[in-house]
Amino acid sequence: MANPAIQDYQRPTDLLEALRQLRDLGPRAMALAGGTAVNAEPQPRIERVVDLAGLGLGAIAEEGPVWKLGAMVTVQQLIDSPLGREGFLGGALGEAARAMSGLNLRNRATLGGILATTDGISPLGCALLASDAELVLASLKGDAVEKRVLPLRAFLGYHASVLAGGSLITEVRLPIPSGDTRAAYERVARTPRDYPIVCAVARLAHKDGIAGNVRLALGGVAATPIRLDLAEFGLEKKAIRDHAAAAVEDGLRALSPQGDWMGSAEYRLAMAREMALRAIARCAA
């Protein structure tokens, strides 16, 4: 899509320069990652784009207890890495990543970009939430780069103001799950390849039918992907078979989804219940 207001293209090679270029034009400048959101929407206010491609943020590395993924790692790069395969969280991360879009968009869309511009459904956002992902954010302090680490769940919902304040996502960190951790992605969509209407990612440690370290993330029921805390709490250290239904029901009470052309509020709630229960059941299978 043409955005004729853009009059200036920058491709800095260091982070400090990138942050300065964004700061200097304030809300009239925008970071450019894969372009699948920025270039797909009208941007009447944006005069400068700062391309992050030269910052070396495209690597995936295992370091101690965490995987570190550069913010410019593409969705397809994640799918093709060990994190997208069956051996990591039962393939749930890869499955959620594949649900984001067709290949030609996955080849460009980046992890930083999809989180910075997240919608309320984002299957990969749900999987990252359920994986306890953390973000490394860089901003200017005076004239130096300051980095801080923020849990993804604290970022979502406030992402627009965090980024408008001049911060850049530079890295996504995923803790390496314990050996008995299981995860599953479930979704309902109009066709098998379509973007979901509602989706769920459950992750839990499973031992003798008892759940531990429970995470349940839902997409399609709020303005961003969310965690269902009450459901997680209700299932923790409990027999999955006996407590899943009541725990999910408790969690759903906190939701007030908006209906739209893809599904009414009632439909979204009903599907959220079903997808959550299916995902939990697959973890327990």
Add this chain to the structure above:
Amino acid sequence: MSTLAVTTTLNGETVTFLCEPHETLLTALRDRLMLTGTKEGCSNGNCGACNVILDGTLVNSCLVLAAEVDGHQITTIEGIAGPNGLHPLQTSFLENAALQCGICTPGFIVASKALLDKNPQPTEREVRHWLAGNLCRCTGYDKIVRAVLEAASAGATKE
């Protein structure tokens, strides 16, 4: 507004062109370089009509700024046929009547070329998943999938 000079390897040849910072790769290909085989469909990444291969990966050229491709390699539909005529994928699309109005066809062929470069013998399921980002509003997909599978079994990547 600062006009930019972009140097890229386009269909195997080094090319330098001028563009404005807001121009997409699609616009530059069509209006600056007169390579009009790459089509504009939706202009927001849904239809795949503007597919090109950028450094070996399939992308929508409507979502890439022309300035971003400086120093990179691009293959467009014009670079698919060889010196001796049509690429086997193109022949197979013709033989299978895998097109009707034709506006989606360059995107499908470029996407299929990227698939066969990576996976010379795809299954039908792999073809369908790979082409999920390409829309055809008239012919439907069965003949397109058949054309890709036939081209693959004929050894399309050897051309």
